[in-house]
Amino acid sequence: MSMMSMPKPLSNSSIFVPGPVLLLGAPGVGKGTQAKRLVERFSIPQISTGDLLREHRKNQTELGMLAEELMAKGLLVPDDLVNQMVATRLTEPDTRNGYILDGFPRTLNQAEWLDRQLADSLLPVVAISIVVPERILLERITGRLICPVCGTIYNMYSEPPSQLGICDREGATLTQRADDTEPVFYERMNAFRSKTAAVVEYYRSHGGRFAEVDGNLSMDEVTRSILATLFELRNATDSLESVQHEKVR
Numbered sequence: 001m002s003m004m005s006m007p008k009p010l011s012n013s014s015i016f017v018p019g020p021v022l023l024l025g026a027p028g029v030g031k032g033t034q035a036k037r038l039v040e041r042f043s044i045p046q047i048s049t050g051d052l053l054r055e056h057r058k059n060q061t062e063l064g065m066l067a068e069e070l071m072a073k074g075l076l077v078p079d080d081l082v083n084q085m086v087a088t089r090l091t092e093p094d095t096r097n098g099y100i101l102d103g104f105p106r107t108l109n110q111a112e113w114l115d116r117q118l119a120d121s122l123l124p125v126v127a128i129s130i131v132v133p134e135r136i137l138l139e140r141i142t143g144r145l146i147c148p149v150c151g152t153i154y155n156m157y158s159e160p161p162s163q164l165g166i167c168d169r170e171g172a173t174l175t176q177r178a179d180d181t182e183p184v185f186y187e188r189m190n191a192f193r194s195k196t197a198a199v200v201e202y203y204r205s206h207g208g209r210f211a212e213v214d215g216n217l218s219m220d221e222v223t224r225s226i227l228a229t230l231f232e233l234r235n236a237t238d239s240l241e242s243v244q245h246e247k248v249r
């Protein structure tokens with residue numbers, strides 16, 4: 001991994017400062033779970049543009065009302081407006097040690113804007129992409145079986161019930177969600193790829209700011225791998241050594 005050109009944070013070496021982290025991953029890779037674990041571990045917030053938009057509208061801020069006006073006309077909320085919401089959020093003190101970005105930046109313009117915005121800060125955004133082979137993702141989604149009585153979730157490929165289509169607990173007939181189909185899966189995958197391609201390329205082409213982790217492992221192994229990757233991207237060798245021996249969760 002290449003050395004970073006940015007200065008290291010002025011922190012005690014025992015306290016790791018994660019800085020801004022963009023987590024990427026196709027539907028079904030477990031991004032939400034991993035984001036939550038990072039949030040808890042480092043006591044940093046998750047910044048989701050969907051949440052920001054909802055809050056601004058709820059609180060009737062100037063930006064929120066502007067967004068509402070556009071949405072009422074059936075128009076998309078422009079990048080610029082979303083950027084302003086992010087800029088405001090990043091002035092809050094809980095973001096000082098870092099944050100997990102969720103759904104932002106979504107375009108090349110937003111990625112460039114964010115870098116300009118963070119030009120004076122100690123740590124740049126790093127992007128970590130959780131990668132799971134498409135065949136496995138397809139099985140995770142189209143194999144999902146749900147018990148309508150007790151809510152247990154099975155997977156016909158990886159965690160099948162002992163009797164085909166029947167819940168182990170009380171014998172109810174398992175059902176599938178209407179959306180858990182192959183065409184819907186491919187539609188979502190294509191949307192994901194076309195949405196993230198430019199952003200992935202942006203961080204990939206700026207040395208030391210992009211890494212992929214294998215998401216086809218247990219949740220704990222993926223967490224450990226994300227942490228190791230993050231420490232590596234931040235050149236935090238002390239922390240890197242510790243996570244290799246540590247039991248995550």
Ligand SMILES: [Zn+2]
Binds near residue numbers: 150168169171
């Ligand atoms: Zn059941």
